Amino acid sequence: MDFRTVLDNAKEKLDSYAQFAVDGITHICSSFGPRPCGGESERKAQEYMGEMLKSYADTVDREEFEVHREAFMSFVPIAGSLLLTSTAVNLAAAYKKNKSSLASFGLTAAAAAALVGEFGLYQQPLDPLFKKQTSGNVIAVRKASGETKRRIIISGHTDSAPEWTYTYRLGSKGVTSVVGAAVAGLAYNIASTAVSVTSKNDKLKKGLALGQLAFVPAFGALYAFTNSKRYVDGANDDLSGCYIANSVLKFLSDNDIRFENTEVIALLTGGEECGLRGAKAFFEAHPEYANDGVETMYAGFDTIRDGEFMEIYTKDLNGLVPTDLNACTLVQKAAAKCGKDVPFGSIPLGSTDAAAAAQAGVPAAAFVAMDPAPARYYHTRLDTADILCPETIEKVIEIALQTVFDFDEEGLY
Numbered sequence: 001m002d003f004r005t006v007l008d009n010a011k012e013k014l015d016s017y018a019q020f021a022v023d024g025i026t027h028i029c030s031s032f033g034p035r036p037c038g039g040e041s042e043r044k045a046q047e048y049m050g051e052m053l054k055s056y057a058d059t060v061d062r063e064e065f066e067v068h069r070e071a072f073m074s075f076v077p078i079a080g081s082l083l084l085t086s087t088a089v090n091l092a093a094a095y096k097k098n099k100s101s102l103a104s105f106g107l108t109a110a111a112a113a114a115l116v117g118e119f120g121l122y123q124q125p126l127d128p129l130f131k132k133q134t135s136g137n138v139i140a141v142r143k144a145s146g147e148t149k150r151r152i153i154i155s156g157h158t159d160s161a162p163e164w165t166y167t168y169r170l171g172s173k174g175v176t177s178v179v180g181a182a183v184a185g186l187a188y189n190i191a192s193t194a195v196s197v198t199s200k201n202d203k204l205k206k207g208l209a210l211g212q213l214a215f216v217p218a219f220g221a222l223y224a225f226t227n228s229k230r231y232v233d234g235a236n237d238d239l240s241g242c243y244i245a246n247s248v249l250k251f252l253s254d255n256d257i258r259f260e261n262t263e264v265i266a267l268l269t270g271g272e273e274c275g276l277r278g279a280k281a282f283f284e285a286h287p288e289y290a291n292d293g294v295e296t297m298y299a300g301f302d303t304i305r306d307g308e309f310m311e312i313y314t315k316d317l318n319g320l321v322p323t324d325l326n327a328c329t330l331v332q333k334a335a336a337k338c339g340k341d342v343p344f345g346s347i348p349l350g351s352t353d354a355a356a357a358a359q360a361g362v363p364a365a366a367f368v369a370m371d372p373a374p375a376r377y378y379h380t381r382l383d384t385a386d387i388l389c390p391e392t393i394e395k396v397i398e399i400a401l402q403t404v405f406d407f408d409e410e411g412l413y
Contacts, residue, residue: 006257018247018391026385037270045158046270050140055250059143060141063137065278065285067277067281072277077222083185084219089104090192093205107193108193118275121320140266143263144259146260150411152298152407153265157270158242160273162230162232184215189212192211195208232382234273235386236377237302241302242268249266262404262408276351280360298357298362298364300354300357300367302366303370304396306375307391309370311368312365312368313345316358318348318351319347327363334402340399
């Protein structure tokens with residue numbers, strides 16, 4: 001069978017796969033609701049998709065991992081508390097001429113460490129402070145008919161996020177203003193407390209300490225940045241990515257396509273919204289994907305909605321982790337064959353699971369289709385099945401399939 005001809009002939013019929021995705025996402029949102037990592041609803045959604053994937057894959061497994069769900073975004077209120085305390089202590093030090101300015105500097109440094117550790121580097125310094133949950137990753141494998149020489153992983157994440165209060169209430173300008181003011185306050189506090197420790201100029205120290213008061217509202221606002229009592233539906237972020245992966249396997253099964261030397265995996269991760277925990281756990285559990293001699297590629301799809309904002313990240317995790325240029329180029333060329341000129345880009349703040357793949361040594365690409373402003377629905381109750389965009393989903397299913405076929409034929413290197 002000429003698999004390439006099958007793909008070319010099917011491109012005009014991919015709307016049925018987009019409808020499959022919309023129907024599946026709508027069912028998950030209505031039946032299971034928001035999906036906090038490690039919660040029952042996340043598990044039920046994963047089990048639902050896992051059962052469905054058994055019709056399209058040779059093996060479907062759910063691998064569990066431990067997670068401390070609240071640790072990741074907790075850096076925000078923790079940093080706010082530390083910065084407010086630091087401000088009070090530094091004022092006291094400046095006006096009472098005592099030595100507590102060193103403690104103020106330490107509190108500010110601790111706030112910076114929480115920010116850099118949890119969000120800047122996506123490490124897990126705060127995990128021991130929070131309750132443990134059990135999440136999981138769903139791995140569906142469609143094997144090669146012969147010797148496996150190549151492996152491609154198509155991935156999305158199953159969990160949804162706690163609501164970002166200011167994005168919902170104020171939109172993109174509101175949330176960026178709160179974040180910008182808090183970061184500016186952190187930088188100011190570092191400078192002010194450092195001067196308090198090192199300078200003998202009492203007037204200067206008093207002036208700088210008083211200046212810290214200007215940022216108190218911003219620090220206080222951090223307490224309400226996320227609402228851990230209200231998780232969102234996450235229809236677009238990122239059930240859309242999950243159904244890109246599901247649709248790829250369904251298409252291969254529907255058309256009786258089994259590559260001779262390429263294995264295709266649909267990976268549905270848990271815990272992306274709490275620091276890429278699921279993807280990290282997956283690659284820790286499968287180090288062979290980076291070194292078993294099988295040419296492997298990871299293609300992550302996250303928030304597939306806004307067609308005019310399609311982008312392929314060549315730098316992930318706050319722009320600090322490079323993905324694989326060959327993998328990104330393969331996806332970009334596949335998009336061009338599908339009639340879309342998709343630019344390379346870098347995520348300015350935040351991350352996708354592709355960063356975990358890249359850090360594990362697996363060539364990775366991240367494909368996103370969301371207004372980076374960010375979009376008003378991003379991490380808010382507005383991210384429902386009602387606002388799915390079938391046209392964008394259909395086009396990205398096409399791009400994902402083209403990527404799989406091109407990888408089978410060409411590889412990366």
